[in-house]
Amino acid sequence: MPKADRWSSDEEEIVLLSLLPKPISHLDEGTYGVVWKARDNATQEIVAIKQIKFDSDMTKEGFPISALREIGVLLSLSHESIVSVREMVVGSTPDKVFMVMDCFEMDLQAAMKKGPGASTPFAQSEVKYMMRQILSAMAHVTSIARKYEHPARNMTQMVVTLWYRAPELLFSESCYGPEIDTWSIGCIFGELLIKEAILKGTGELDQIQKIFKLLGTPTDDEYWEQLWSKQGSTFKWKNNDSDLARTFAVNSFSATGQSYLSPDGFDLLSRLLSLNPKKRITAEDALRHSYFSCGVTEQVPMFYV
């Protein structure tokens, strides 16, 4: 079992790998652990090391299930746009476990805020480049996840950060699939265009209202009628027409701060943000959409160069 050596920094005592002489900086702290940036002594490569968080339930359930699932999934994925786990190492005690991962300079959110030209919108070619990366990564994840698919399994609805959560999840749909992720990608697409989250709900109810305000209330939609009748819902939603075309101007060079959006781009956006999950475009089909084959060529974003 690979062991980590003990090492102290001025700020805080941490455990690092024997092959990593010193931490360079503290990157982020997520739900499941603290992430550090460090240098691999053997290859001089910069890596990210993530310390798995162990809660007090360690004595009841052992290694955290959430971390185990994350490691299992990341180890089965192999894609250029997905962070890969290089190895797992342990510290001086069993509760000190680290994932050694590829290190990226920034995540997409930081790139939008801190990259050069942060105040100007992305070029259409840059948005296209990022969307292809996200969609091809998603298509890969979907193909791997299919292997673990199970018929008629009921699942929790408490998944996905609220602003990116698909409407059916907000209405307690418990049988869902990759379409909840393509909805999130649609939200990201919109965010890349205006450099701001498009559906910033303050709670679940507010999130639903914001979704229906942007995309219209689903009326005469078989899926929604079935879902609502299954739940015995008597709640009536105010009828809204879709505001999507007004929010995302097509073929416009106006000074609204939005990236240029071709008609193809708008079509893809509306298919990703389809209220009916059964009609929502899949990641595989989205990659074949004319948005990617027509118009300007993709270009690596400036913050990446």
Place this chain on the structure above:
Amino acid sequence: MLDCLLAKEQSAQYQHHHRDLNAGRTPLRWRRKICEWYYEFVDYFNFDREVVGVAMNYFDRYISSQQYCEYEHNILATYQTVAATALFLAIKLHATSCEISEEDISALRKRALGKILYGTTKPQDILDMEMNMLYGLDWKVNPPTLHNFAFMFCKFHPLSGICAESGSY
């Protein structure tokens, strides 16, 4: 998809234990007892039986990565800990049920894990073995199983829709 399963089965991490099984690393009578105990346990909690296939996979792969000998002192206790830990880990990651919601499964899973932890051997032995096992398995904890294959085969079968509706596979 089936190609994916096949490629996975043929990969080094998931295949090397077959040789050891054939070479008789684990006495067959022990293996049979462990397997029967797994089925009994999994049925009691009403989990899908796929979890047994996964637990046996962990058990075989972990044993094949160790230098255990049948005549070693305390070997029975060691096998018992390995078997319990393999089931502990498999339940954590793969215990599901077609008939039970994820929330209920979560509570049931906790009960099952507690039962293993405080029922068979010392809890700390299982927790220590869990870390050893994860490293022994190289953290590859999603093995291809016969159930995986069967579910996928059903999915591609022309009558899969009817089977899903009637609940019979």
